[in-house]
Each structure stands twice: as C-alpha cells, then as structure tokens.
Amino acid sequence: MIKLMSTALLAALACAVSAEAYACSCRPMTRRQVLADVETAFRGKVVQASPSADGRTLIATIAVSRTIKGRVPSRMVVTTSNQPGLCGYPLHINRTYDFAGRQHAPGQMSTNMCLMVPLNARP
DSSP: OHHHHHHHHHHHHHHHHHHHHHSOOOOOOOHHHHHHHOSEEEEEEEEEEEEOTTSSEEEEEEEEEEEEESOOOSEEEEEEEOSTTTTOOOOOTTOEEEEEEEEEETTEEEOOHHHHTTTSOOO
16 A cells, blocks of 8 residues: 555656646746847737747748837748747737747747737737
C-alpha cells in the first residue's frame, strides 16, 4: 500500500513539475504598460499564416490598418511560438488583432502571449 501511494505521489509530482516547466507565465500588464515597453505596435489583419519548416514557429503576414507606435510598413511578417506552453499567441487568417513587439528587421517582428493578451482577448 505504501509503495502504491509513493508511486502515485511521484506521478502527481512529475505532472505538476512538467506542467509548470511548460506553462506560459506572464507578468500582469495593462495595455498602457505594454505599449510603453515596446518599440512597435499596430492593428492589422492576418492575411497568411503557416508554421515554419520545423513547426516550432507560426509565421504570419499582416496587412497593417493602423499604426499605434513606431514606424510600421503596410505589411508586416510576425512570428510567434507554435509550441504549446511556450507563450505563442494563436493567429488566425482573416482576423484583426492589435500587435506589439520589437522589429528584428524592417517589416519583421516577433510577439508572444504576454504582449498580445493585454491588447486583445485571451485566446
């Protein structure tokens, strides 16, 4: 009986540690705080979205409809994690979102759940 209880406890502990290791944890931020912390923010519609070759990243082409902060071209390529629990934000074709992040190159930016949730609904 003790061996069974020990095994169950170890299994529960392993699940708890695994869930914690892969969970996305964000510092609570308001929309205003997010916009103050980023160099680029805009509203746009997802016109194309597909996973990267290795499947780890979602790559989306965005038609920009409004600049909120920074210099933003009319089209942006936005990347976010495509891995469960790694803070990626799901982007769906033909949906409009407010985006925030840092441009890696002109017209290319990455973002994540921590920046997107204060600007949009939780997915």
